[in-house]
Amino acid sequence: MTKQLRNPARMKPKPAAKPAAKSERKQQATKQEKRAARRPKRDDAPARTTTPRTTAPRSTRAPRSGGKPTQDAVAGRNPVVEALRAGVPATELIIASRAEMDERMLEALRLAKNANLAIKEVARGVLDIITGTTNHQGVGLVIKEFQYAKFEDLLDKSKHPSLIIGMDGVTDPHNLGAIVRSASAFGADGVVIPERRNASMTGSAWKSSAGAAARMPIAQVTNLVRSIEDAKKAGLFVVGLDADGQESLPNFSLAKDSVYVIVGSEGKGLSRLVREKCDLILSIPMNSEMESLNASVATAIVMHWIAAERAK
Secondary structure, three states: OOOOOOOOOOOOOOOOOOOOOHHHHHHHHHHHHHHHHHOOOOOOOOOOOOOOOOOOOHHHOOOOOOOOOOOOEEEOHHHHHHHHHHOOOEEEEEEEOOOOOOHHHHHHHHHHHHOOOEEEEEOHHHHHHHHOOOOOOOEEEEEOOOOOEOHHHHHHHOOOOOEEEEEEOOOOHHHHHHHHHHHHHOOOOEEEEEOOOOOOOOHHHHHHOOOHHHOOOEEEEOOHHHHHHHHHHOOOEEEEEOOOOOEEHHHOOOOOOOEEEEEEEOOOEOOHHHHHHOOEEEEOOOOOOOOOOOHHHHHHHHHHHHHHHHHO
């Protein structure tokens, strides 16, 4: 039986599609041009508008940490307990909500109650703002504003021979408190601090003074140079304490006279105007040129020397 072959005509390849006629191509091009004409051009398209995000002004945001405290306050469990023990004048004890109670916290509460202080519980964020830090350990002590004495009253009430301690650029409140403590221990008549570029009697300075700030008159002046001039008129010699002094402490010739001793900052020393106004620049002899004394330590040494000379 033989296999019947397919029809050869059917096996021929299909002819290729005829190209579109010229009129058809023209019609297609015309349609495309009409569609393109209906589309809005990029320049004619409406501008896309976006509503800017509004944020609160920076000044209205509450600082969470590292900001300036809204009130003078001592923060931290140990510092608060120490301040209460030292009798630092305060207005209220502030406790963070859900703060862990330990021995220090319980002692702070007990001391505050004995001192008839108000005790307030606030949210932790509020305590952050009041103390200016998040490292308050859940407790803060708000300090009363310090009541400064008048420099004129300090001069009038000083004994003879007078001993008044002034500061020129001592920015560390711990140094200020330590100087106040030494001034009280060695019988000084008062301490003078300038309003600008110097530490003031904050809670930290109160704590460092160990209660001496309550007994020692402290005057805050707007112009330290003017206080020097007033002290000279009142009969006091003005002595600047600086490493490059004209006279060494063992040879101090004015120890038994009324003196206004001014200590400068550890880094810059005495300012130019203050140095020019001093009657004498005094230095403390050191065994090594590489060593330097803390401002409060240097002041305490000079006050001790003066007290010893006057006691002879």
